Amino acid sequence: MTNALTTAHYNYVAQHLNQTMLVYELLKSGFLSYDDIRGAYDPETEEFVEIFQWLAFPRFYGCDLDKLAEAGIPVLESEYGDWVGITSFGSHYDLYVYPALINAIFDMDISYDDIQELGRVMP
Structure with missing residues (x-):
């Protein structure tokens, strides 16, 4: 595994739409x-x-969803759309959600601290 977190990794997981009510x-x-x-x-x-x-x-593809499910992150795929279930509550996405997604999809081992450090160098 590598810890070479880049803005590309962060941006890949940071673009999402909350569709909780639709899915429910x-x-x-x-x-x-x-x-x-x-x-x-x-x-x-x-x-x-x-x-x-x-x-x-x-931005997520089928292989990304497979990696998430293998990592224990809930995934729902259907003919109506694909969704990722978020099991943490009340925290900023940078704290738990983004690190878990980046670690699963890119086979990395990053944490909140790595994202904070990246934020210091991002324009």
């Missing part, structure tokens, strides 16, 4: 199924994790 309505109406959510079970307890938000990432 599609799940409620039966257009989507909870059974189709990958990576949504806690590996230790095998219980379904609580998902607080659903985000659409326009």
Whole structure:
């Protein structure tokens, strides 16, 4: 693994749309199924994790979604769209969400501190 975090990595995960209400309505109406959510079970307890938000990432491809699900990040793919489930609540995305996404997609090992350092050098 490498820790060479760049603005390209950050920008890749930072562009997203919050579509939580849309996904919950599609799940409620039966257009989507909870059974189709990958990576949504806690590996230790095998219980379904609580998902607080659903985000659409326009830059993500199928292989990105596969990597996220393998890393235990909830992913929902359908003919209506693809979404990533966010299981942390109340914190800025830089703290938990972006590091987890970057680590999974780019096979890195970065943290909030790395993102903060990148922010100091970004224009």
